[in-house]
Amino acid sequence: MEIINNGIRPDHQVIFDMIEPGSRVLDLGCGTGDLLQLVARDKDARVQGIELDENAIYECVRKGLSVCQSDIESGLAEYPDGSFDYVILNQSLQEIRKVFFLLREALRVGNRVIVGFPNFAYINARVCLGLGGKAPMTPSLPYRWYDTPNVRFLSISDFQSFCAEKGFAVRKARFLNGKRTITFWPNLRALGAIFLLEEKGR
Amino acid sequence: MKAVLKTESTETKPEGRNRSLGIVETHYYTFAEPPGTLALESGETLGPVTLAYETYGTLNREKSNAILVLHALSGDAHAAGLYRGKKDPGWWDAMIGPGKPFDTDQYFVICSNVIGGCKGSTGPSSVNPQSGKPYGTEFPFVTISDMVHAQRRLIDFLGIDRLLCVAGGSMGGMQALQWVASYPERVRSAIPIATALKHSPQQIAFNEVTRQSIMADPAWREGNYYETGQPEKGLSVARMIGHITFMSDQSMEEKFSRKLKKGHLNFNFDADFEVEGYLRYRGANFVKRFDANSYLYITKAMDYFDLSGGKLINGRVVDARFLVISFKSDWLYPSHQSQEIVRQLKLKQVDATYCELKSTYGHDAFLVELEGQTTLIHHFLEKTYLGQRNGNGNHQ
Numbered sequence: 307m308e309i310i311n312n313g314i315r316p317d318h319q320v321i322f323d324m325i326e327p328g329s330r331v332l333d334l335g336c337g338t339g340d341l342l343q344l345v346a347r348d349k350d351a352r353v354q355g356i357e358l359d360e361n362a363i364y365e366c367v368r369k370g371l372s373v374c375q376s377d378i379e380s381g382l383a384e385y386p387d388g389s390f391d392y393v394i395l396n397q398s399l400q401e402i403r404k405v406f407f408l409l410r411e412a413l414r415v416g417n418r419v420i421v422g423f424p425n426f427a428y429i430n431a432r433v434c435l436g437l438g439g440k441a442p443m444t445p446s447l448p449y450r451w452y453d454t455p456n457v458r459f460l461s462i463s464d465f466q467s468f469c470a471e472k473g474f475a476v477r478k479a480r481f482l483n484g485k486r487t488i489t490f491w492p493n494l495r496a497l498g499a500i501f502l503l504e505e506k507g508r
Numbered sequence: 509m510k511a512v513l514k515t516e517s518t519e520t521k522p523e524g525r526n527r528s529l530g531i532v533e534t535h536y537y538t539f540a541e542p543p544g545t546l547a548l549e550s551g552e553t554l555g556p557v558t559l560a561y562e563t564y565g566t567l568n569r570e571k572s573n574a575i576l577v578l579h580a581l582s583g584d585a586h587a588a589g590l591y592r593g594k595k596d597p598g599w600w601d602a603m604i605g606p607g608k609p610f611d612t613d614q615y616f617v618i619c620s621n622v623i624g625g626c627k628g629s630t631g632p633s634s635v636n637p638q639s640g641k642p643y644g645t646e647f648p649f650v651t652i653s654d655m656v657h658a659q660r661r662l663i664d665f666l667g668i669d670r671l672l673c674v675a676g677g678s679m680g681g682m683q684a685l686q687w688v689a690s691y692p693e694r695v696r697s698a699i700p701i702a703t704a705l706k707h708s709p710q711q712i713a714f715n716e717v718t719r720q721s722i723m724a725d726p727a728w729r730e731g732n733y734y735e736t737g738q739p740e741k742g743l744s745v746a747r748m749i750g751h752i753t754f755m756s757d758q759s760m761e762e763k764f765s766r767k768l769k770k771g772h773l774n775f776n777f778d779a780d781f782e783v784e785g786y787l788r789y790r791g792a793n794f795v796k797r798f799d800a801n802s803y804l805y806i807t808k809a810m811d812y813f814d815l816s817g818g819k820l821i822n823g824r825v826v827d828a829r830f831l832v833i834s835f836k837s838d839w840l841y842p843s844h845q846s847q848e849i850v851r852q853l854k855l856k857q858v859d860a861t862y863c864e865l866k867s868t869y870g871h872d873a874f875l876v877e878l879e880g881q882t883t884l885i886h887h888f889l890e891k892t893y894l895g896q897r898n899g900n901g902n903h904q
Contacts (some may be wrong), residue, residue: 356861363863364883370891372829374850374862384854 308487317422318344320480320487320500321394325349328393332356332416335378335398339366346371354390356381379408385415396422397459397499400456406472413474413505422500425481427493437474445484446497462493469503478502527606528597532589534560534628539661546623546658551649556637559662560585560628565603565612567668572896575610575889577619578676578683581750581806582798584627588612590670602878603697605853609885614812614893615672618844620662622655623743624685624806626799630659632732633799646657652813652904654681656686665696675699675885677874678841679806682813685849688828689820695714697829697892699885701876702838706844711840714753718746722800723744731801743800744791751790754838756844756870820849821856829889832862833872833881861888 310316318341325331325413328350336355337371339362346353355373356364366373374381378398393416395408400423402408408472412419424446425431432440441451449456460468462481480500481492529613538558540546545555562585567574577587577600588604590597598619604610610617621629624647639646640839663671674684674695681703688698707715725742727733737847755763764783779785830853843864851862865880874881 345515360863360880363861364880367831367863367884367887367891370887370895372861374854375863375864384851386855386857396538416703437819449853452522 310485310487313342314342316482316485316487317396317498317500318480320482321396321420321422324350324478324480324502325392327351329423330354330387330389331392331394332410333394333396334381334388335395336362336364336371336373338367339371339373341394341396342366342371343369366377378402379404382408382411382415387414388417390416391416392416392420394420394422396420397424397498399423400458400460403457405458405468409472409474409503411504417504418477419474419503420500421461421465421503422498423465424498425462425493425496426459427463428497429494432494444497462496462499465499465501469501473504473506475506476501477504512559523782527566527692528601529564529589529605529612530540531592532562532564532586532598533591534562534585536560536628537662537665539665546654546661548648548654549651550649554623554630554648554650557623557630557658557661557902558628558634559620559623559630559658561618561662562586562589562598562874563619563666564588564617565615567616567666571668572670573614573673573893574616574618574662574663574666575673575675576671576687577604577610577617578659578674578680579619579622579812580676580678580680580796582803583621583680585619585621585624585629585849586627588617599875603881603885604760609882609889610675611761611886611889615889618662618666620659622650622806623658623739624650624655624802624809626802629744631799632801632805642734644734649803649808649812650805651809652682652686653690655809656683656690659683659687660691660694670694670696670842672896673699673889674702675701677701678703679810682810685815685820687812687820688826689815690828692821692828694823695828696896697831699831699833699888700703700846701833701881702846702851702871704841705816705820707811708845712811714749714840718749719804719807721745721749722804724809725800728800733800736801738795740792742796743795743798743803744788746800746803747794747798748787751787753840756839756868758837759870759872761763762868780881818852818855820852821858826856826858828858829888829892830858830860830862831844831884832860832867833874833884834862834864834888835869835877837868837873838871838873840871878887 310319327349329344331353333355336357342353345351393412430444434442481496482498517726540555540557545553546557550621560685579902588598621627624631626633632643636643638780675688681700684698684700722742725739767782850862867877
């Protein structure tokens with residue numbers, strides 16, 4: 307177990323640690339650019355963001371970042387193969403409809419893909435649904451059933467099976483519970499997970 | 509001819525941010541004097557060529573802080589500040605000045621009138637040295653590339669090797685794109701706003717209607733009207749058409765709705781509705797300040813412009829950064845045309861920022877929708893400028 311307590315969002319710290327210095331990094335759904343700024347500054351990376359929200363784009367540009375406005379699903383289309391060393395898809399997989407298409411595109415545009423998502427099988431979520439009989443709400447799934455942007459409800463196990471089935475090689479996996487990274491029984495104990503993927507055989 | 513590189517400001521400026529530039533002056537640079545000429549894309553030549561231009565702010569010692577601002581169809585070199593005794597500021601005064609996004613405390617901003625224009629640069633209303641009379645339709649066809657070629661001569665003359673930025677909206681955006689295509693090594697960044705890599709048939713169609721309107725006016729006289737007076741009716745209708753395309757359905761509704769000028773219907777062909785009065789007023793004003801032949805030539809240049817399909821980034825390495833801006837309600841230069849620019853940049857892995865700004869002003873937004881543009885341009889330029897200084901390593 308490792309505790310992240312440096313003011314940086316724990317998932318950002320985990321992703322940050324996965325990135326080699328001097329890389330080219332694309333963040334799909336980069337929000338206000340906190341992670342990209344960190345990676346650009348401390349990993350000497352060449353970074354590019356894709357974000358839909360106009361105000362978030364202003365924040366990114368204030369930070370000196372380059373961001374193209376687009377939704378996540380159509381943002382990758384024009385980039386040539388291998389344009390980036392890493393494509394980051396953090397906390398938005400669960401909002402994507404064409405999951406397989408997007409991950410395949412991300413692995414075409416980037417040599418590696420970092421995926422972060424909330425774990426639907428977290429113990430409190432199980433209790434919520436199994437015993438309480440209600441749609442789960444957890445710190446990583448904070449929405450009510452009627453206002454959630456999420457359209458995919460997946461667990462860590464689901465994602466591992468999905469990667470195995472679709473031929474995505476999992477190079478690293480980190481599991482987060484608040485500020486701690488955990489290793490035992492992640493599918494039950496982790497609020498969220500971050501995977502580093504590559505094309506199989508690379 | 510000597511260029512005055514410092515803006516002359518005789519009025520004391522109030523302190524604080526967002527100050528006005530105060531009094532500015534137009535300068536003139538003439539080149540391609542005999543035996544020289546400017547070779548044009550059409551194969552014809554033009555010479556001598558005069559460019560009217562203005563500069564604001566101070567060129568730094570390294571000459572690394574120069575920004576070329578490019579005007580739209582009916583614009584001119586007077587982008588900011590005031591002329592002595594006049595009260596109308598330049599066309600992008602809200603964006604250029606001390607503390608403004610194109611911050612003249614930091615940057616040296618240049619704006620020149622295009623060739624083919626009628627605001628001090630050589631155009632169809634200039635005197636043809638061969639005949640001693642205005643060129644009229646003897647004036648050779650000029651393209652956006654020719655306009656940019658002429659501007660490059662001005663930038664050479666000012667001793668600037670590499671521009672920090674080229675920026676403009678509409679046809680100004682086309683020129684910014686053309687700068688990158690023609691002289692990628694001389695541009696550090698580009699801000700094309702509300703523009704396109706090429707005109708669509710719809711855009712050509714609107715331009716053609718405006719040209720037909722001018723040429724259908726008997727006063728046009730095949731372009732030889734400089735002694736008889738210009739085709740005011742045709743030119744004002746052309747401008748009225750233009751103004752319709754510059755606004756959005758919503759902005760027209762908000763500005764005019766169906767309001768009546770006199771509060772009742774006239775039951776004649778006077779201007780009943782405020783929108784009619786507005787268009788007539790705009791048309792009538794325009795003919796006082798713009799040459800009909802220039803309108804014909806410049807709209808043709810816009811229609812000929814085509815940097816689609818890989819011609820923008822054409823092989824030579826481009827390390828320029830881009831800030832591409834479009835406006836949601838702009839149906840004349842719709843966002844998908846800006847997105848096509850972004851697609852080309854992504855294809856060539858060029859550093860790009862793109863944002864469609866929420867605005868109801870239509871195509872006019874690039875001149876009046878200031879808040880979003882201010883934020884984006886200010887920080888984009890700052891990053892470009894600081895990045896450049898850090899990159900050079902020896903300026904700080």
